[in-house]
Amino acid sequence: MACILCSLVDASVSERGGLLMCKACYDAAFAADMQVARVYKFQRADPIADNIFLGPEGATLEEAWLRMHKIDRVLTVAAHSDHLAKHASMEYMQIDVDDDPNEALRPYFEAAFAFISKSSSTNVLVHCVSGISRSSTIVTAYLMSTRRLTFERALALVRERRPVASPNSGFQKQLREYEAELFGTTSARRVESVHQVEGLTAFPRPQPSSAVEASVAEASAAGRTHELEGDDTVHGDEHSPALDPPQDELEGG
DSSP states (O other): OOOTTTOOOSTTOEEETTEEEOHHHHHHHHHHHHHHHOOOOOOOOEEEETTEEEEOGGGGSOHHHHHHTTEEEEEEEOSSOTTSOOOTTOEEEEEOOOSOTTOOOGGGHHHHHHHHTTOSSSEEEEEOSSSSSHHHHHHHHHHHHHHOOOHHHHHHHHHHHOTTOOOOHHHHHHHHHHHHHHHSSOHHHHTTTOEEETTEEEOOOOOOOHHHHHHHHHHHHHHHHHHHHSSOOOOTTOOOGGGSOOHHHHHHO
């Protein structure tokens, strides 16, 4: 695939805004328009876990709010963010990526983790434009690494605090690949043989022997014969007296 503007053919060319463009041309052609189209207003970020707040770019606007929540570092996971205010009391890091399934976020994980964990006594704000895809991918990966969580559990933890968190399909693929790096396989494969629920491992039930199966079949056949011989049946929503327990059983509780 070649960029429609510069004819470049490389890995940076993808469908952006409905057109095949390389990243450089896309940035040059649309960055200004995208910034003008955005409406900037303060929006709160959500505390996720440890020292992490996750939210939209609007959360960066009010320095007083950041300081009130002991936030002294801001990690921006978005391109076209030069317009955002930079507060003197904050330390900043930017990962210059679009919310595009073809973007590679995995190469930035370790640097992002180091920035997030730089201080345990203060907090960090991780944001993209809306606090939905790019920033949630970084936070999910961080929890996978530090808490040894599967992708699904880490994302579930993030969504408990920020329900709109939703990495795009390409970022989810990278998170599953990262899970394989951490654990040697993915949770999607492990659940085929072992079900893990809140730390409890439940193995598949053993299959009954042929003798047990024959006994169950015989008992079932006998029950059907008894039903055919009786007069009490269920038709549609009508109630069958045959299904009522004896009165003495009801009284015995």
